[in-house]
Amino acid sequence: MKIVNKPFPPPRMARNQTPRAEFLDAHNEALLARCWRDKGDVHARNRLVTSHQALARASAKRAGGKGRELDSDILQHANIGLLKAADRFDPDMGFRFSTYAAWWIRAEIQDYKIRNWSLVVLPNSASSRKLFHNLKRVEARLVAAGDVPPERLVDQIATELAVTPEQVVSMQQRLSAPDGSLNRPVSDDGGTMQLQDLLEDPDADIEKEVVARMDSRTFWITMSAHLKRLSKREQDIIIETYVTDTPKTLDALGERFGVSGERVRQIRESALSRLRVSFATTATT
Template identity: 80%
Template sequence: MNKPFPPSQMARKQTPRPEFLDAHSEARLAKCWRDDGDVAARNRLVTSHQALAIAATSRAGGKGRELDTDILQHANIGLLKAADRFDPDKGFRFSTYAAWWIRAEIQGYKIQSWSLVKLPNSASSRKLFYNLKRVESRLIAAGEVPPEHLVDRIASDLAVTPEQVVMMQQRLAAQDGSLNRPVGDDGGSTQLQDLLEDPDVDVEKEVCARLDSRAFWIKMSGYRGRLSKREQEIIIEIYVSETPKTLEALGERFGVSRERIRQIREAALTRLRASFAETTAL
């Protein structure tokens, strides 16, 4: 029998009654596809087992719900994968073989669509995803495992590593949230992403650099008296101003050439370096 999972009443209304294949016809179609690449034979084998995909989709979507078209699509993909790998010479019916591929494809889709952060889609990951809560609740209710050994016991029962258990617990702890959502209820512009730590930034180094820069400019302000008024304005406009001026712009402002502004800048910097050197020597 090639329909071990009877489809729901809703599914039967949506889909025409599939063709029934006996064991001989099923094996013949599978061999035509495997040996001769007969696409029509493959399609007939798959469509005759459409009830399997519908039943699995109905169970995966929950009772009383309409069929999820995305899940149904992946169930059909599982049917196609089963047809590509089915070996009729081993004596099994196609429905028995295809049921596993349909279930695996649906489980893989649900794992990948559960979160924007993609989870591993291996057999062990699927087993952990679908059984973690059940095993954890059973162990807690039994009270036989101390809390500090709970992760190790779950890993042992599900044949995975403790690191995989912890990672899955963290993934299942909360659904995805937008990093652009506002923080607080005061209507401010601060978003969650503004509060995240940047792993590429050395905070200590950045603070030290700011303090060094502040100390530098404090000392610089004390040495300004050694410069002429024009030299002070040129240094400030080039190095301190929020919008640094070019040599050409300063030349137009003071009515001299670009080269003359460069010479004045270099002379001013030379005096400032000498002032710093004197302080260091002291």
């Protein structure tokens, strides 16, 4: 007879270390709520809260996102919402505590998320909270449906969420740009320049800067007129190489236009020569 050494499974009661929450029927629930409201019975309040901790845990897990581990901070604020609900619950209104508590738990979690999203304090009005928590969902639904043209997307989101288009744009910018350190390098090329080095100098000559910006604006208006004399492909190559914040490589542009990187370089040099001639002709006329 072959003997297999297998661990003996512990009894079901030993494996379940977490005691099951007390179940409260409507009568006992109302009785505990009245004891806390009328007599300040902390034990009654604790029984009421403890029996609904599964609700707080489920709300915290759902707020953390599908597939993520339970966030202890979110769970803590879910329990805070549960305590706030117990403090304000009126059993004589005729509805169950879980219905009332679910709203307070969700509100507390939402406030926690808004407060911790950014170091910059976000507006905490009812409309701002609604916009913060529903913007991405509404935007994704409208884009997926394809019924709203891109130029009308912001207006449609504002209509559905009962806010102004300016509020939508502001929230989109906040949600798309997380906090970053001012000590972060400007580029990844090993340079020493940091973002804080690019901050505006309060002692700078504002009038001189305004004049420089006006000159720059005039230059780009003129440049735009000269670029229009080139072909569409030549314009794109010049812009993607010299104008955009993240210049494209020759190989990347080659893949885009279906030619080799060397051919892109030739087109670029030819376009630059034509631009120089165009500028020179304008300057002499």
